[in-house]
Amino acid sequence: MSTCKYGTNRVIEPKGVLPQAATKINNTMKIYDNELLIDVITLNIDSASFTQIKNACGKDVKLMEEMILGIVSQRGKMQNPVTGSGGMLIGTIKEIGKDFPTDLKVGDKIATLVSLSLTPLNIEKINSINIDNDQVNITGQAILFESGIYAKVPKEMDEHLVLAALDVAGAPAQVNKLVKEGDTVVIIGAAGKSGVLCAYQAMKNAGENGHIIGVVNEEWQIDLLKELDLCHDVVLADATNAVEVYEKVKTIAPELADVTINVVNVPNTEMGCILATKDTGTVYYFSMATSFTKAALGAEGVGSDVTMIIGNGYTKGHAELTLNLVNNAEKIKQLFEKLYT
DSSP states (O other): OOOTTTGGGGGSTTSSSSSTOSSSOOOSSSTTTTTTEEEEEEEEEEEHHHHHHHHHTTTHHHHHHHHHHHHHHHHOOOOOOOOOOOOOEEEEEEOTTTOOOOOOOOOOOEEOOHHHHHHEEEEEEEEEEEETTTTEEEEEEEEOOOOOOOOOOOOOOOOOHHHHHHHTHHHHHHHHOOOOOOOOOEETTSHHHHHHHHHHHHHHOOOOOOOEEESSEEEEEHHHHHHHTOOOEEEEEETTTTTHHHHHHHHOOOTTTEEEEEOOOOSSSSSHHTTTEEEEEEEEEEETOOHHHHHHHHHHHTOOOEEEOOOSSSOOOOOHHHHHHHHHOOOHHHHHHHHHH
């Protein structure tokens, strides 16, 4: 039997919402005809969620394991109740419903490109947690709805590297759409996983006449960006201190940014982005820690007419663009291999 392609039939509570907005979904691992069953290898929990869990547990891996298992047991999915966000997964196809539209075969390895915050998940066992890169290796299963998107894992690339890159694939793909030749671009959190990908894409799009400014909060991150040949300037600033970000960016770029990209994993960074951007510019909030209320009312409060875009983890061609980026940017690939493989 086939059901709603968006998986609404699996919503337990509250009724009438889509799985992402639900507080509890049915994670019974018996698929309907338009679903896909996956043997999960690794969860890549999104950075905002993983950071919140890590901090709440005092970086105690055993406590983190208990918290993750508790969330999945209570909700039927990996959706952090504090951040509301999820992540993505990598695994092998175990069963394909007869009405699921795909050319996949049982045994194929895929990365899901929809959030864990809407994906029915059952964890039998957590095998390990990598506290440094947000990845959780498990024994368990997950279900992909008919509307779910995915990418086959290239055989020539390590699966954990692919998972790490695709987890943030929407960010560099959106940068590719937003940044034009000659733009001044500010990247808040430029030394993080999504930050380096965004910086690379921004450098490419803005060209010789562009100006890419990275904002980081630790000295070693300045050295990292220099080693990677990313950003024309890097400033050290607390992203939650809006005035500090504004003053340091204005010193380098008096007319401020055409485009500002927010890829940090902590809250209260909305205003720094707004102040760093010219009135006719655009702020792209990829961070899952973003508050729409703080961004909207904050911009109004300072009389800023910036265009603000809430990060959409999906944009057409984002998986291909990001994997090609990693494969063609040798220094970034080496960094990712060191961190994730």
